[in-house]
Amino acid sequence: MSHEVVVIEGDGIGREVVPAAVDVLEALPVDFEFVSAEAGDAVKAETGEALPAETYDLAADADATLFGAAGETAADVILPLREAVDSFVNVRPAKAYPGVDAVRPETDVVFLRENTEGVYAGHEDRLSDDLSTLTRVVTSSASRELAEFACEFVEDGRGPAGDPDEGFTVAHKANVMRETDGRFRKVVLAVAEERGVDADEELMDAFATKLPLDPSQYGVIVCPNLAGDVLSDLAAGLVGGLGLLPSANVGHDNALFEPVHGTAPDIAGEGVANPTAAILSAAMLVEYFGHVEEGQRVRDAVEGVLSDGPRTGDLGGDATTEDVTAAIVDRL
Amino acid sequence: MSHEVVVIEGDGIGREVVPAAVDVLEALPVDFEFVSAEAGDAVKAETGEALPAETYDLAADADATLFGAAGETAADVILPLREAVDSFVNVRPAKAYPGVDAVRPETDVVFLRENTEGVYAGHEDRLSDDLSTLTRVVTSSASRELAEFACEFVEDGRGPAGDPDEGFTVAHKANVMRETDGRFRKVVLAVAEERGVDADEELMDAFATKLPLDPSQYGVIVCPNLAGDVLSDLAAGLVGGLGLLPSANVGHDNALFEPVHGTAPDIAGEGVANPTAAILSAAMLVEYFGHVEEGQRVRDAVEGVLSDGPRTGDLGGDATTEDVTAAIVDRL
Ligand SMILES: CC(C)[C@H](C(=O)O)[C@@H](O)C(=O)O
Ligand SMILES: CC(C)[C@H](C(=O)O)[C@@H](O)C(=O)O
Numbered sequence: 314m315s316h317e318v319v320v321i322e323g324d325g326i327g328r329e330v331v332p333a334a335v336d337v338l339e340a341l342p343v344d345f346e347f348v349s350a351e352a353g354d355a356v357k358a359e360t361g362e363a364l365p366a367e368t369y370d371l372a373a374d375a376d377a378t379l380f381g382a383a384g385e386t387a388a389d390v391i392l393p394l395r396e397a398v399d400s401f402v403n404v405r406p407a408k409a410y411p412g413v414d415a416v417r418p419e420t421d422v423v424f425l426r427e428n429t430e431g432v433y434a435g436h437e438d439r440l441s442d443d444l445s446t447l448t449r450v451v452t453s454s455a456s457r458e459l460a461e462f463a464c465e466f467v468e469d470g471r472g473p474a475g476d477p478d479e480g481f482t483v484a485h486k487a488n489v490m491r492e493t494d495g496r497f498r499k500v501v502l503a504v505a506e507e508r509g510v511d512a513d514e515e516l517m518d519a520f521a522t523k524l525p526l527d528p529s530q531y532g533v534i535v536c537p538n539l540a541g542d543v544l545s546d547l548a549a550g551l552v553g554g555l556g557l558l559p560s561a562n563v564g565h566d567n568a569l570f571e572p573v574h575g576t577a578p579d580i581a582g583e584g585v586a587n588p589t590a591a592i593l594s595a596a597m598l599v600e601y602f603g604h605v606e607e608g609q610r611v612r613d614a615v616e617g618v619l620s621d622g623p624r625t626g627d628l629g630g631d632a633t634t635e636d637v638t639a640a641i642v643d644r645l
Numbered sequence: 646m647s648h649e650v651v652v653i654e655g656d657g658i659g660r661e662v663v664p665a666a667v668d669v670l671e672a673l674p675v676d677f678e679f680v681s682a683e684a685g686d687a688v689k690a691e692t693g694e695a696l697p698a699e700t701y702d703l704a705a706d707a708d709a710t711l712f713g714a715a716g717e718t719a720a721d722v723i724l725p726l727r728e729a730v731d732s733f734v735n736v737r738p739a740k741a742y743p744g745v746d747a748v749r750p751e752t753d754v755v756f757l758r759e760n761t762e763g764v765y766a767g768h769e770d771r772l773s774d775d776l777s778t779l780t781r782v783v784t785s786s787a788s789r790e791l792a793e794f795a796c797e798f799v800e801d802g803r804g805p806a807g808d809p810d811e812g813f814t815v816a817h818k819a820n821v822m823r824e825t826d827g828r829f830r831k832v833v834l835a836v837a838e839e840r841g842v843d844a845d846e847e848l849m850d851a852f853a854t855k856l857p858l859d860p861s862q863y864g865v866i867v868c869p870n871l872a873g874d875v876l877s878d879l880a881a882g883l884v885g886g887l888g889l890l891p892s893a894n895v896g897h898d899n900a901l902f903e904p905v906h907g908t909a910p911d912i913a914g915e916g917v918a919n920p921t922a923a924i925l926s927a928a929m930l931v932e933y934f935g936h937v938e939e940g941q942r943v944r945d946a947v948e949g950v951l952s953d954g955p956r957t958g959d960l961g962g963d964a965t966t967e968d969v970t971a972a973i974v975d976r977l
Contacts, residue, residue, distance in 0.1 A: 388820045416748065416857045432781065437824035443786055447825045449764065449779040486871065488720045492769035493779040518878040525748045525857055525882035539818065546850040547879055550857035 315344040319378040323353040325576025326586035327381020333588035333638040334595040353383035363389040372397040380571040400562035403428040407548035412620040417551040420528040421473040426541025451493040460504035472533040480511025481533035559593035570594040587625040614644035647676040651710040655685040657908025658918035659713020665920035665970040666927040685715035695721040704729040712903040732894035735760040739880035744952040749883040752860040753805040758873025783825040792836035804865040812843025813865035891925035902926040919957040946976035
């Protein structure tokens with residue numbers, strides 16, 4: 314069975330790292346059919362639309378999408394794309410690799426970020442010349458769906474410890490957002506209890522203090538949408554930046570994979586971007602399709618190259634995107 | 646002229662660190678009149694109210710309030726108290742001290758956090774069994790008041806660099822909250838421009854990545870309420886925890902000073918709490934009243950003791966709260 318994957322390079326280094334990830338996918342004994350599509354600043358400059366309807370439809374109808382990065386138009390591209398694939402959870406691992414300079418080398422966490430609501434539901438109003446409001450939305454149904462995913466994730470040993478007993482931490486701000494985050498935390502903790510999964514909780518501000526102080530105390534972290542955005546980016550800072558971080562937007566019957574980094578305009582076009590995040594996103598795609606062993610092979614190859622292979626400039630080396638990609642393909 | 650200061654110890658180590666801070670204030674050649682008041686879990690257990698009306702009124706009518714910490718009832722105490730003193734900005738310095746173990750010893754930043762609105766305006770509704778909403782509020786007037794405070798703060802050389810030219814960074818999420826944070830960022834940047842203060846901006850998630858990677862690139866950071874809560878707590882993690890961090894909630898004609906830490910129930914009652922954050926909060930109070938030189942003396946004494954005086958357990962020593970306080974008073 315062939316998996317139909319829409320490939321959207323987007324802008325900047327997206328045009329370099331996504332082809333690298335596709336090279337890696339093509340080197341695997343898995344049958345993919347790739348379909349190219351456009352999104353981002355460049356296509357907006359041409360057509361007036363950052364996310365052409367055709368791209369949206371292709372992503373919605375495919376088995377999965379691999380996306381690179383978009384510049385100024387990032388939000389106009391990525392938020393509707395998450396909707397196109399009907400994603401309810403954004404899976405964001407942040408792991409420090411041996412040999413890569415990290416503020417906190419012990420960091421090994423996975424954020425499971427609610428991906429449909431919170432402030433991203435985005436009902437905003439300009440009520441007067443002075444005052445604007447935003448309606449933040451939290452439903453029990455979305456919270457429950459996320460919690461069920463989190464429980465399965467942990468039960469399947471997909472957390473950093475690989476241990477079904479490791480449980481998860483819910484990070485929220487229910488002491489202030491009592492009704493909305495109160496609903497979120499209550500539903501998530503209740504689902505965990507029902508399924509016999511260990512769950513504890515942290516206020517998101519306390520979590521932001523404790524994570525840099527001692528990342529080793531955390532594994533899987535479940536959060537509302539914006540909390541997941543900010544806290545996972547904090548974890549990115551602890552492992553040495555966004556250059557290495559993949560992510561998966563998982564839906565019911567579709568998914569979208571993207572490196573967490575942006576377009577890196579300072580180095581775009583030079584062929585020296587670090588393809589690691591895009592390639593690790595491809596590994597998540599491979600695993601999403603059930604090819605767990607192949608996903609692991611990609612991951613192992615990436616780790617091998619990170620520890621003793623060629624390095625791009627962001628990691629202190631002078632290798633090109635192609636060098637790194639070839640080294641990873643070599644190790645598969 | 647005597648300054649009337651309401652003193653609220655609250656719960657847990659608040660009952661130890663606030664008296665320490667009062668000892669320091671009493672050792673200064675400044676005339677204070679202290680009035681005690683109750684708030685927190687203990688008074689709630691007794692009277693049913695975490696913040697008795699009497700305490701609220703005392704704080705509202707005083708020249709300033711010094712608060713310790715509250716337990717479970719923290720939000721019920723601190724949020725109305727901020728309102729009682731009519732505070733529009735929460736000033737949160739986060740500085741790593743020589744000799745104190747820090748994840749990022751170069752950290753020296755001050756957050757100026759909007760203190761009245763955002764999600765803290767707190768209009769929440771349970772619209773159905775499944776759905777709750779929170780109305781986040783952003784006004785141009787509150788954003789402008791914060792921005793004007795920030796400009797003065799920088800112009801007066803009160804930023805970490807002490808340089809009127811250092812400017813500030815606005816951290817926000819206007820790419821998603823386009824109308825509300827869009828309003829915030831636009832007003833803050835416009836005020837800076839009007840006053841000739843340098844201002845740049847960061848998305849709050851990008852800021853959360855960059856701060857741990859390189860805190861030295863930031864000085865004064867201006868943010869909406871919840872962003873300021875989370876990002877300043879992140880900075881706390883980089884300087885070695887909450888134990889050292891003071892804060893000031895500044896209003897038009899009144900103010901509230903509080904250590905950023907909580908009640909630390911694990912060590913409460915043992916006389917071994919670190920009084921530094923409370924004492925630095927007292928220094929901010931002294932400066933708020935215009936006694937800049939005395940405030941600086943307190944700060945210098947604290948830094949001296951941190952670098953070669955007695956230390957409490959959180960900093961690897963075995964001194965008591967009293968030892969540390971006496972050492973600080975000695976150096977005044
Ligand atoms: C570009 C932006 C809308 C997006 C988000 O806030 O989700 C990004 O920060 C991310 O985390 O993928
Ligand atoms: C206790 C809580 C309501 C408070 C806040 O969110 O402002 C605290 O976290 C703080 O930062 O002072």
